[in-house]
Amino acid sequence: MIERGLDRSNIVAVHTGECWDPGKRAKPVSRAQAVEALRHQVPACTKCRLDTALGIEV
Structure with missing residues (x-):
């Protein structure tokens, strides 16, 4: 899932689908979109660690 800020842009x-703390503005995305966000320096959630779950080093 990708969590957006107040201004939506x-x-x-970036969170796993099972994250317990995704925030109210999180929306489901594909694996490819999540990986792309991580590669563009979007931080992984500190609780669910999507980067670790996907095996990606950022």
């Missing part, structure tokens, strides 16, 4: 974090 800012991406705050």
